[in-house]
Structures are given as C-alpha cells and as structure tokens.
Amino acid sequence: MIPNQWYAVIESREIKRGEVLGVTRMGMKLAFWRTSDNSLYCIKDQCIHRGAALSKGDVIHHHLQCPFHGFEYDYTGKVKIIPAIGRNSKVPEYFKQDTFTIKEIGGLVFLWWGEPEIDPKNLPTIPMFKELTEKSFKYNTITDHWAVHYSLAIENQLDVVHLPFVHKTTIGRGNRTVVLGPGVELLDENGVNELQVWVRNEQDVGQNSIQKEIPRINNAMLYFRFPNIWMNRISDNIRIFVAFSPIDDMNTLMYVRFYQKGGLSFFRSFFGKLGALGNRIILRQDKRVVLTQNPKKSSYSMVEQKLIHGDRPIIEYRKLRSELKARIKSSL
Numbered sequence: 221m222i223p224n225q226w227y228a229v230i231e232s233r234e235i236k237r238g239e240v241l242g243v244t245r246m247g248m249k250l251a252f253w254r255t256s257d258n259s260l261y262c263i264k265d266q267c268i269h270r271g272a273a274l275s276k277g278d279v280i281h282h283h284l285q286c287p288f289h290g291f292e293y294d295y296t297g298k299v300k301i302i303p304a305i306g307r308n309s310k311v312p313e314y315f316k317q318d319t320f321t322i323k324e325i326g327g328l329v330f331l332w333w334g335e336p337e338i339d340p341k342n343l344p345t346i347p348m349f350k351e352l353t354e355k356s357f358k359y360n361t362i363t364d365h366w367a368v369h370y371s372l373a374i375e376n377q378l379d380v381v382h383l384p385f386v387h388k389t390t391i392g393r394g395n396r397t398v399v400l401g402p403g404v405e406l407l408d409e410n411g412v413n414e415l416q417v418w419v420r421n422e423q424d425v426g427q428n429s430i431q432k433e434i435p436r437i438n439n440a441m442l443y444f445r446f447p448n449i450w451m452n453r454i455s456d457n458i459r460i461f462v463a464f465s466p467i468d469d470m471n472t473l474m475y476v477r478f479y480q481k482g483g484l485s486f487f488r489s490f491f492g493k494l495g496a497l498g499n500r501i502i503l504r505q506d507k508r509v510v511l512t513q514n515p516k517k518s519s520y521s522m523v524e525q526k527l528i529h530g531d532r533p534i535i536e537y538r539k540l541r542s543e544l545k546a547r548i549k550s551s552l
Contacts, residue, residue, distance in 0.1 A: 221246055221370075221466055222541060223548045224334035225447040226346045228463035231361065231475060232327050235260060240284065242275025246333055247468040250320070251275040253284045261295040262320040262331060268299070274317075293317060326353040328463060328475070344411035347445040352461060356481040358488055359461070360496040363475055364503050368510060370448060370464040370472040371518035371541065376510050377450045377462060378442065378537055380419045381530040386505050390498075396421035399530035401434040406536060413540060416440035417533045444537065446544065457482045460499065470516060476503060 221227070229245045230252070240253045242265050249265035251274040263284065265275045272288035279285070283292035283300060292301040299315035301307055321332040321340050325348045332343055351357070366373050376382075380402050383392035402419035418440045443451045452460040459479040464472050478495030480488060515524065520542035527535060 221333060222447050222544045224338070225332075225544075226323070226330040226344065227333050227447055227466065228328045228348075228449050228475070229331045229465050230329045232260075232324050232329055235329075238279050240275050240277060240279060242273060244467050245331065246466055249273070249275075250331075251277075251284065252322075252329070253279050255279060255282045257282075259295070260322060260324060260329065262322045263293060263297055264318040264320075266317065267291060268315060268317050291315075295319065327359075345409075347412045347414075347447075347449060349443065349445070349449070349451050349459075349461070352451070352459065352479060354481075357459070357479045358481065358492060359477040359479045360492040361475060361477050362496050362500050362503070363473060364500075364507065365467075366472045366474060366507055366510065367470060368472060368513070369469055369517040370466040372510060372513060372516060373464050373472045373474060374444065374448065374450065375518055375534050375537065376506050377452075378415070378417065378444060378533040379531070380417065380421070380442075380533065381528070382509075383421065386509050387502060390502055390505065394423070396423055398422045398424045398427060402530060402532050403434060403436055403440075404532050404536050405436070405440075406540065413446040413544070415442075415444040415533065415536055415540070417442040417444075442533070444533075446540065458495075474503065476500075 230243060235241045235252050235254045237254050237256055237258060240251055242249065242251050250262055251265040252260060252262050254260045263274060265273050267274055267286040267288060269291055270288055272286055274284055274286055277285045277287040280292055283294055285292050290303040291299050294300050297317040297319040299311050302311055323330050323346055325346055330346050381399055384395055384397050386392065398421065400420040400422060402417055405416045407414045407416065418437050420434050439453055441453060448464040450462045454460060457480055461477040461479060463475040465475060467473055476499045478492060478499055480491060518538055520538040
C-alpha cells in the first residue's frame with residue numbers, strides 16, 4: 221500500500237448506529253464503531269489488556285467496550301474506564317490502542333493510511349469524485365472479493381485492450397480489437413492525483429493504430445484517483461464506480477456502484493437493479509482471467525511483462541504509484 225493516502229475501505233451503510241464492525245483492511249484487523257449521534261470511529265481490533273477482539277464488544281455511549289473485561293476505549297484509543305478498579309479510578313496514560321483518522325463522503329468511509337504525527341487538520345483532500353456526492357445521483361452497489369493485490373484489480377479497470385476478448389459477449393461485442401490512442405493525462409489538484417483516459421477501439425481493417433493519435437475529448441472515458449477509486453463516465457446521466465478496498469497483499473474487496481440520475485423513481489429503481497446485475501456479470505468475466513495473472517502485484521519495474529502501446533494507462537499508473545512510494549521513502 222502507498223502510505224499517506226486516503227483509502228476508501230468500506231461503505232457507510234455497513235455500520236448502523238450503536239453497532240461495531242470488524243474487518244481486515246490494509247493487512248490489519250480494524251474495528252469501526254458508530255455512536256448514537258452518528259459519529260464513526262476506527263481502532264485497531266485488539267484490546268491492549270488481553271488481546272481480545274474489540275469488534276466483538278459493545279458501544280457504550282461514545283465508548284467501545286471490550287467484550288472480555290469491559291475496558292472502555294474513547295475515539296482517541298485511550299482506555300477511559302477499567303471496571304475492575306472502579307469507574308472513578310484513574311487509568312494510566314499508557315493504556316492506549318492505535319486509532320485511525322476516518323471521514324465519510326458519498327456513502328463511503330475513507331481511512332487515512334499514513335504517518336500518525338501529521339495533524340488531521342492538514343491532511344490532503346479526500347479523493348472522492350465530487351459529482352458522485354450530488355443528491356441527483358442514485359446508486360446500487362455490489363461487492364466482490366478478488367484474491368489478488370488491489371493494484372492488479374485496478375490495472376484491469378485501466379486496461380483498454382481486453383474488452384473484445386474478456387467481454388466478447390457483453391461490452392466487448394463488435395470485435396473492435398484495434399486500439400486508437402489511448403490518450404492519458406495526469407492531473408494533480410489539491411493533492412489528489414488523477415489519471416484521465418480516453419480511447420477509441422475499431423475493427424481491424426489494416427490501420428496502424430500505433431501511429432494514430434486521437435484528440436483529447438472534453439469528458440474522458442475513464443478516471444482513476446489514487447490510491448484506489450475509479451470511475452467510468454458512460455454518459456451525462458450514468459457512471460460506473462469502483463473502490464478497490466485492500467484487505468491485505470493478496471486480497472481485495474471490490475465495491476462496484478452503478479450511478480444514474482434523472483427519470484421517474486420507478487424506472488430509476490428498475491434500471492439501477494439492471495445496472496447492478498450487468499456489473500456483476502462483467503465483473504465475473506474480468507475476475508476469471510485476472511485471478512490467473514502472475515505476478516499478483518503491480519510494479520513499474522516488472523521485467524516479466526512486455527507491454528504494448530495500448531497499455532499506456534497501466535504504464536502511467538505503475539509509474540506514478542512507484543513515484544508516490546519513493547517520495548515517502550525519501551522523506552523518512
């Protein structure tokens with residue numbers, strides 16, 4: 221994982237008020253709890269006393285209570301109450317567990333994965349697509365677990381060459397195997413790194429696509445924001461969105477959303493379900509092939525793979541991913 225980044229890790233609706241959720245993300249067991257006033261917090265899922273999972277505990281007012289001996293943690297990770305010594309007894313300062321800064325936007329929970337000494341008030345902008353936070357857009361979500369590193373799952377969504385082969389019965393119909401472009405632009409706005417991709421695929425009639433440039437279009441087709449969210453702009457009213465939530469180095473949970481706006485509520489609901497079904501079918505086609513890939517993790521320095529011009533979005537992704545990781549190492 222790239223340090224000092226906001227990662228989309230779960231959906232907000234997975235945690236109701238007064239509930240606790242235990243998940244593995246970033247290779248670490250985490251516990252999320254939501255209080256009665258809808259505040260959401262995140263802590264390492266291990267009690268500092270005897271190592272029990274805090275995610276099996278209860279929400280007591282604003283505290284998370286360990287299920288083993290009743291230790292109560294506040295949002296900073298400090299133990300505020302140890303029942304065995306009395307509720308009014310002072311708890312030593314070193315009774316503290318690691319917590320994580322999280323923010324909710326667009327129905328997603330973003331977790332800051334980075335240096336704890338950075339002031340939360342000075343953290344970079346959360347990389348959510350602003351248009352998808354508008355009330356006019358409604359969405360349907362499906363999830364799918366892939367046994368690959370999240371970087372490999374991301375590369376699949378930046379791959380503009382595979383459609384007529386992996387998706388020949390769905391979105392890749394028409395045998396448009398020749399890739400014109402692809403055009404790729406990297407933007408950096410307020411600390412948010414975004415790749416924009418535009419491309420045109422055609423049937424092979426003898427044209428030389430390597431020499432063919434295509435003009436920049438006003439609205440790109442694919443958008444990827446580091447470290448782990450992607451959007452496909454289908455039309456003015458339809459978007460496909462994916463958050464690649466890293467479970468660990470070998471597992472990723474995909475949150476795939478079908479967004480739409482406009483039209484009557486009944487038809488929106490119908491097409492939303494239809495869009496979610498279509499996403500599931502397409503995702504299964506991708507997954508069948510991606511799980512066979514080796515190596516299981518992306519790297520700019522890979523020598524095992526011989527890339528072609530159509531892989532430019534993947535090349536640019538690997539390059540920037542490598543640069544971001546290198547920046548962190550150089551600052552240590």
